[in-house]
Amino acid sequence: MVNVLICGAGGIGSYLTEFIIEYMIKGIIPFSSINIEITDYDKVEFKNLNYQNFQIDEVGKYKVVALKNRLGGVIIKKKKVTRPKDIINNDLILICVDNDTVRQLIYETCHKYNKEFIDIRSQGKRVFCLPKGISYEEDSKFLDLKDTTNYSCQEQKDLDSGQIQFTNRIAASIGFQMFLNHLRKVPNHKINFMV
């Protein structure tokens, strides 16, 4: 039994959750093989509907509650990940967060406690997916430790002009394939591209 934590239920995590649940319902991933937890502290806002996997009647609900009510099959946590304790009971962390502070905590904790992670990101027309590497030092070159900004998967100029990009769903799809590879013990490699 693999204890999986999806960390973040925004533009990437909300789709990734649905992909995983769909494969569980279809029996492609046996229910008995994984536990899925999802953690996020935000509520669905109207502005999220253009590019996140939520519907208008879910506005105002916690994102994790909305996903559980619609998809079922997940254990939800309405909280932010702030300490190693929040993740060390999980075997695999699917990182779908919007900031390097939480990414750093997860990278460090996974290397220290021998847990696995797949970091799944998008921004504008770019996609980046990083499976845990050989060392924290090697993985941390993709972190800006002084940058505490939260980044949407959509660029602000695209949101302002209404030119919503699809790359968050592409990132979720690639992250999902990497997740399947991990379950099937197939090695993953880092991916970075722009469309």
Next chain:
Amino acid sequence: MKQIEILIESEEGHTTKLVPDGDVPKEVSKELSNDKWATIKKTDGTTDVLTKKDAPTEEDWKTSFAKPIDKSVDTPSKSIPNSVVDEFKNKFNDVESVMVTSKAKGG
């Protein structure tokens, strides 16, 4: 000389330029020092992603270019191999193309 295509993300989308393969490491190093990421595709289909932390500094490059001159006058004890630049150049062996992008940080 073999030319390598470097695709660079821009405000409008992207631009491309052809660079002699020997000049690719220096060209990519400049982009990395501007906080960009570079995805290198090798001829065997494998890829690697480089960041600023992989790139030699300007000082490393200067030392590297000065090496042949230094060698002729240095005593062995003063001769220091420029491993940072050499290690970086090695990452471009059998390079097919390079894509330079801004960082992706959103979720």
